[in-house]
Amino acid sequence: MRYSCRSHKIGHRRYYDRYKCGIGNPLCYKNGELLTVPESRGDTFDVPEGRNLPQLLHKAGILGKTGPGTYAQLPIGWKIITRLKRVIRVEMARIAAQECCLPIIQQDGIIKSRLSEFGSDMFKLYDRQGKLLHLSPTCEELACTFISSELSPLSKSQLPLVLYQINTKFRDEMRCSDSGMRCREFLMKDAYSFHPDAVSASLTYADFKEAYERIMNTIGIECHLRKNGDGNHVDEEFLVNINADGEPTELEVAHLFQLGTTITSEAGLMFEDAGREQKPVYMNSYGIGIQRLMYAAIAKHSDGEGLALPQVMAPYDVAVVLCELDDVVSRHFASALHRVLLEKGLHPLLDDRDMAVKQRVADLKTIGVPHLIYISHSAEAATLKPAPADVVRDIKVAAEVSNSYHLWQSEAPIKVQNGGSMCEDLMDKRVRYVWRKDGGEYTITVSELLDLLRI
Incomplete structure (x- = not known):
């Protein structure tokens, strides 16, 4: 040897x-593999179910606070996130979703009908010409704009189309959480699927729902579903019961939406059917808050000695x-x-x-x-x-x-x-x-x- x-x-x-x-x-x-862990060895925290989660996240070297609503993911935390991302990528591959990367900076006007929904939660910045830009809070409209630009005309044979990314999102939260549950900058797996009809959209929606359930089962957290929406739009939330900041709370770790044709129509995204007839594209949206998923799992898998x-x-x-x-x-x-x-x-x-x-x-x-x-x-x-x-x-x-x-x-x-x-x-x-x-x-x-x- x-x-x-x-x-x-x-x-x-x-x-x-x-x-x-x-x-x-x-x-x-x-040096650095266990960054901040030995230094916090004497700190104490309460268990079970994530009580005093901020102290646990600090003690285990998961994150370090850099400002209101902004956190550095430390080496241990980033290793855990990397493994979670790998689980997610495998499950996305099982349902033939293709990974891409959409820009964080969005042109003003891409998000139209939902400007009032986000309001002051959207981060704004200006380029050197004084043009207004936004830091991405979500990418439904951007995905539609991109598809419409790159696949024009979009034919029925190109549908269904399923894309996803793992990328940073930004929201100017009014009340940021010390546990990192509500942040100004966070990591998400967001996916978007495009379909020729409602039947195709429903089938892919079911595939994603099953994939999300496999992810939750794999990392050992119990979720319950809350169904929302009306007759035209359906959405379901994956919720985990934990004690985040000393109080029982329902933490949303994932969300699925059947959006119909509303957003695609506003973005001008259509597809050509037989005879070159223009028809509306059905769209679904699916999201997992990766850091939230990690925090929920840590809250569930911890004891008096730390993470389990x-x-x-x-x-x-x-x-x-x-x-x-x-x-x-x-x-x-x-x-x-x-x-x-x-x-x-x-x-x-x-x-x-x-x-x-x-x-x-x-x-x-x-x-x-x-x-x-x-x-x-x-x-x-x-x-x-x-x-x-x-x-x-x-x-x-x-x-x-x-x-x-x-x-x-x-x-x-x-x-x-x-x-x-x-x-x-x-x-x-x-x-x-x-x-x-x-x-x-x-x-x-x-x-x-x-x-x-x-x-």
Whole structure:
């Protein structure tokens, strides 16, 4: 194995000549990976169901407030959002929706009939010629304008057409929320479908509704639907009951609309039927507030130690905790196991920070890492203690769900060069394993660990 683990001290810090892997060095903890998490270790928060959610989001390194209604997504928060976006993209691919990216800046006049609806919620700016522009609060009209311009004439054979994007939206909220639920700038998955008739529109609407239900089930949150609208327009909201700012509230995480032909007619979007007859286009609109979805899931999956996220949305699949920092053999083992997990396509964290194991584990539990692996001499010498059959089953199911979306999708595995991990030499070595969800501690072999993680 091509590594050097000579340890030497300079002042009060430890330095190690670690494993060389060609592209940087992914096999060690990097400054910033747990940005703000150790600093907030002593903070407390109440559970369950998201009570004092702002404190939990801060403690777990999810976001940092930069001003009224504006937040920085910190590394842990952005990793969770990235995994949520991947789940959403997979479900959009299942229903043949095509991803695009519409501009954030909209020309004045694109949103016509709904100017009174948005009113002062719309951010306005002026270019150097003094022309009025808007920061996008929504994109229904813009999508119609784009389709009308690029597909002219639009024929029936080009319908249905389903587009979606994951992009930033802006609304000048009068009362911004400390929990980040109501922001001036937020991330949305918005989708728009165009149809030749109401039947086609209803079929695609049903596809999106089922896709949204799969997304909610995948990340483990229970939603209830609220149906609105009249005979001409139908819309449904996906609502989650949580305690956002200390008070019970219904949080809207997704919304679906059957808009009929109202917006397309105002935008002048028509399609040509047989005989070149011009007919109105039916339109649907679908939205998911990605940050709201994350906050709802965090509120549901938290306990007194921090986040207890399902693996499918956790910032890391697994954490390898090196218990004996000065022990060369243990460091060899931890580095090799971390590399094996990378080569198998997971996104693991090797925690070799120069601090007490108890402090490091507290941080890892705070951010919701689902699988904790302790590397130590005591674990290697311990008697095997496998997890009960029902726990094994639950772990494997959760791992298979996560792997179906994320295996080999993270940037982390591609940082290592394949073919040097000596995986077979590790299979019989023993580690202490903790499943974050139930807190049970088990002693298992590396081979059993890989089987648990379904890799």
